[in-house]
Amino acid sequence: MSEPLLHRFNLLERIVHWVVGVTYVALLLTGLAFAYPPLFWLTAPLGGGAMARVLHPYIGALFGVAMLLMLVLWIRDMFLNRQDVQWMAAVRYYATHQRDKVPPAGKYNAGQKLFFWVQGVLAVVFVATGVMLWFPEQLAPARTLLSSARLLHYTATLGGGLFLVLHVYLGTVAYPGTARSMIDGKVTRQWARLHHPRWHAEQTGLTDT
Amino acid sequence: MADTLTIKRTSGSASAFIPMDALRSSGPEYSKLVDISRCIGCKGCEVACKEWNELQSEPTANFGSYQSHKDLTPNTWLLMRFNEIEVGENLQWLIKKDACLHCEEPGCLYACPAPGAIVQYTNGIVDFNQENCIGCQYCVTGCPFDIPRYSARTKTVSKCNMCIDRVEAGLEPACVKTCPTNAISWGSKRDMLAKADKAVETLKQRGFQHATVYDPSGVGGTHMMYVVPHGDRLADYSLPTDPTASPAPLTALNFLKRIGAYLFGFSLVGALGHLLAFGQESPDEHE
Ligand code: HEM
Numbered sequence: 001m002s003e004p005l006l007h008r009f010n011l012l013e014r015i016v017h018w019v020v021g022v023t024y025v026a027l028l029l030t031g032l033a034f035a036y037p038p039l040f041w042l043t044a045p046l047g048g049g050a051m052a053r054v055l056h057p058y059i060g061a062l063f064g065v066a067m068l069l070m071l072v073l074w075i076r077d078m079f080l081n082r083q084d085v086q087w088m089a090a091v092r093y094y095a096t097h098q099r100d101k102v103p104p105a106g107k108y109n110a111g112q113k114l115f116f117w118v119q120g121v122l123a124v125v126f127v128a129t130g131v132m133l134w135f136p137e138q139l140a141p142a143r144t145l146l147s148s149a150r151l152l153h154y155t156a157t158l159g160g161g162l163f164l165v166l167h168v169y170l171g172t173v174a175y176p177g178t179a180r181s182m183i184d185g186k187v188t189r190q191w192a193r194l195h196h197p198r199w200h201a202e203q204t205g206l207t208d209t
Numbered sequence: 210m211a212d213t214l215t216i217k218r219t220s221g222s223a224s225a226f227i228p229m230d231a232l233r234s235s236g237p238e239y240s241k242l243v244d245i246s247r248c249i250g251c252k253g254c255e256v257a258c259k260e261w262n263e264l265q266s267e268p269t270a271n272f273g274s275y276q277s278h279k280d281l282t283p284n285t286w287l288l289m290r291f292n293e294i295e296v297g298e299n300l301q302w303l304i305k306k307d308a309c310l311h312c313e314e315p316g317c318l319y320a321c322p323a324p325g326a327i328v329q330y331t332n333g334i335v336d337f338n339q340e341n342c343i344g345c346q347y348c349v350t351g352c353p354f355d356i357p358r359y360s361a362r363t364k365t366v367s368k369c370n371m372c373i374d375r376v377e378a379g380l381e382p383a384c385v386k387t388c389p390t391n392a393i394s395w396g397s398k399r400d401m402l403a404k405a406d407k408a409v410e411t412l413k414q415r416g417f418q419h420a421t422v423y424d425p426s427g428v429g430g431t432h433m434m435y436v437v438p439h440g441d442r443l444a445d446y447s448l449p450t451d452p453t454a455s456p457a458p459l460t461a462l463n464f465l466k467r468i469g470a471y472l473f474g475f476s477l478v479g480a481l482g483h484l485l486a487f488g489q490e491s492p493d494e495h496e
Binding site for chain 2: 032034095097133141142144151157177
């Protein structure tokens with residue numbers, strides 16, 4: 001374990017990720033409070049329903065800006081290639097921890113890339129419909145338009161929320177050593193060799209089994 | 210005669226989604242009846258509404274109409290609309306008393322996410338509780354009649370409350386009380402329906418062969434009904450022909466939310482199950 005650690009995310013990347021993460025969770029919780037009356041109490045940390053309704057869109061605007069930065073920072077590593085197709089085809093082995101049957105991933109595996117794109121597209125949906133719901137008096141009484149905006153806004157919440165559960169589970173509990181990459185930005189070589197063998201090879205110049 | 214207010218359903222609660230049949234009550238169910246053919250356009254009802262509900266008067270200007278104001282506002286819950294329409298050879302005022310219709314199936318209440326912000330009583334009154342309102346304005350979108358009005362100052366939405374404080378004390382709403390020609394009447398829904406049928410009959414005898422009662426079934430009927438002389442020209446009265454309590458996207462949304470609740474729950478259980486079945490994958494074990 002005395003081998004030097006590998007640098008995975010720089011400070012800017014980590015800050016941007018956590019602005020996205022914190023705003024997203026705040027939006028998810030207040031959004032679920034608006035969607036599900038039994039969860040209305042989730043608005044309490046922000047000062048109750050009326051305050052949550054005021055703040056939710058501002059938090060959303062911050063999320064939108066941070067998401068744009070994330071896009072700029074990470075997009076060049078996120079394009080899918082042929083190896084990603086093979087990785088996706090073997091995703092059931094990845095999920096059942098049979099790593100010998102999973103094609104080696106680069107800096108990000110195909111699932112992570114997909115997560116990036118899904119959240120990117122959903123962010124556009126969130127912001128576009130969110131702006132309409134922020135200032136409905138400019139559009140009222142556009143009943144069909146605004147109800148459709150609500151439907152889309154919720155659909156994005158459902159899709160994004162489910163992916164987020166997966167993302168947090170994999171990033172924290174399932175794979176020890178991962179969360180650290182978003183805290184001090186570093187990972188161990190063993191971690192890199194296991195999860196991102198091609199990236200490990202690039203970083204160290206060592207090709208590895 | 211005093212009449213206690215029993216809650217039938219409230220926004221942001223399970224009762225918002227119970228089908229009407231299960232909720233239909235035996236209590237007194239009131240209705241206003243507006244006989245448009247009897248209205249002389251005096252706007253006394255507008256004044257009575259302002260006065261009783263202590264709503265600020267709002268300056269207006271001549272905009273080429275006999276109508277007092279252009280639109281409803283958070284402080285104007287009742288507006289007599291004077292639509293100038295050619296009927297046959299004549300130019301006529303097709304007057305509409307524009308105010309909340311107190312739907313039996315209230316689209317505003319269905320659309321509202323804030324618990325207790327919109328309350329429907331068994332007597333038919335649909336009331337907004339501003340202290341529970343979060344200002345999202347979904348009710349504005351949910352209403353098929355474009356009635357609720359948002360105030361950017363108070364960040365809440367308001368509309369006619371059927372003078373609920375008067376009704377609770379056994380009195381009729383202020384607009385009913387003041388109307389000099391009895392164009393607006395008040396009573397049980399059944400009595401008002403009977404009265405409306407009679408008025409329509411009389412109108413037909415007088416040659417208004419399309420006269421009709423406006424009590425649209427798409428919202429389960431309303432607690433303010435109209436006798437409409439030219440029933441074939443509802444749009445000219447600014448009355449929607451086929452109002453619905455829940456527009457298609459909102460119906461879809463409520464359905465999706467139900468599925469979504471299970472999916473969210475399942476995702477958490479699924480993650481835990483995966484952890485139990487496969488454990489953590491730690492780099493150390495691969496050395
Ligand atoms: C709030 C809880 C969150 C936690 C605990 C978390 C954790 C992590 C961790 C540990 C990584 C590094 C993975 C690696 O080193 O390969 C990561 C990466 C990433 N995070 Fe998050 N994250 C959270 C929220 C979010 C949200 C809300 C988004 C976007 C909407 C997001 C987008 C990403 C993306 C695109 C990556 C890079 C690709 C990937 O690893 O999937 N994260 N996150």
